[in-house]
Amino acid sequence: MEAKTFNHIPLSVLDLAFVLEGSTPKQSFQNSVRLAQNVEAFGFNRYWLAEHHNMPGIASSATSVLIGHIAGATNRLRVGSGGVMLPNHAALVIAEQFGTLESLYPGRIDLGLGRAPGTDQATVYALRRSLNQRVEDFPNQVDELEQYFAGTGSVQSIPGSGLDVPIWLLGSSGFSAQLAAQKGRPFSAASHFAPDNTMASLNLYREQFQPSNHIDQPHAMIGVNVVAADTDEEAKYLATTQQQQILNLRRGQPGKLQPPIENTDAVWTELEKAIVEQSSQSPYTIIGSKETVQNDLEQLLEDTGADEMIITSQVYDIDARIRSYEIIGELME
Structure with a gap:
């Protein structure tokens, strides 16, 4: 596999519009507007x-609305969904929404598709009025x-017909990887929250890829959690926000993004600490100074052969979050 460097590997941003x-x-x-405008400059x-x-x-529940808001506040960035959960919607509605976005911001819109509901079963019913959707239906929807x-x-x-809106398949398993390969579409691995399946998904995608009129060779992007700061110590402190988020999800109590804390031992049990620390030790979660982040990202690039990386940073303070992306952006210079 050809060695890659940040000189020709695009870095992108995954934003969940944290509350x-x-x-x-x-x-x-x-x-989100402040962050988008800054990362565009970076x-x-x-x-x-x-x-x-x-x-x-x-x-970011009304994803297409927010995409339009961000695209309107920026000039060059490609703005898109990472992703739209297609089973929650009629395919025609998504075509119309993204046809509208592409008409408003030509050449700047991406449509990433996922098949997970992105929520709980009660909310799935509220969205779809049915729980009869099957995994097997997703390829037909695409x-x-x-x-x-x-x-x-x-x-x-209308609009939408005849427009070239790039479609990406997103996934945390081999299902979407295989579908992307069969359709000759780019694939984005959800490695930031499902790291164990990443390499198997990437290998399956590359092995089964069939060229199309969309792309002629496999194009894979990986998701990475990164908290960067001027020192390793500051980054570890900022990352306690992400650790609290993981803890609350494990407890079945998802909530708003919490400010960082000095003493994490005050908020978790020994078992919870072990679970959260195991998540933090994933190669797809990187916390540290510029040097640390660069070394770990370069190792990840070598291990995965990714064509792109998309970065999410669960940092509470927006100025510190922007600074985190600024440090990451310096790696592309």
Whole structure:
């Protein structure tokens, strides 16, 4: 595998529009605009937003609306979904939404698709009015969506028909990797929250890839959690926000993003500490100074052969979050 460096590996941003403890979704959207404008100046390639529902700490539920808001506040960034959970929607509606976005911001919109619900079963029912959706239906939904963009069906997506909106398949297992390979589409591995399946998914994607009129060779992106600061000690302190988020999810108590704390032992049991620390030791979670982050990202690049990396940073203070991305962006210079 050809060695790659940050000189030709694009870095991108995954934003969940975190709602901070003591704050509101309105402030989250203002923070996202600030972050997007800054990372655009830092040289990042894409800015993706993820669909989640019924989660107090994530405000990006109306994903396509927020994509338009961010695209309108920036000039060059590719803005898209990381991803839209297609089973929650009628394919025609997504074609119309992203056809509208592509018409407003030509050449800057990405459509990343996932098949997980992004929420709990009660919310799935509220979204779909049915729990009969099967995993096997997802490829058919993608086919239908592609037909709307191609303009080959009896129903036309206006806007959308005839527009070239890049479709990515996102996944934490081999299912979407295999589908992306069969369709000749780029694949984004959800390695930031499902690291154990990443290499198997990437290998499956590359082995089974079939060239298409979209791309002629496999193109894979990996997700990485990064908390960067001027020192390793500061980064570890800022990362206690992410650790509290993991802890609350493990407890089944998702909440708003918490400020960092000095003494983590005060908030968890020994068993919980071991679980959270195991998550933090994943190669797809990197915490430290610029030198530490650079060394770990370069090792990850060598191990995975990724064509792109998309970075998410669960940092409470927006200025510290912007600084984290600034340090990461310096690696591309």
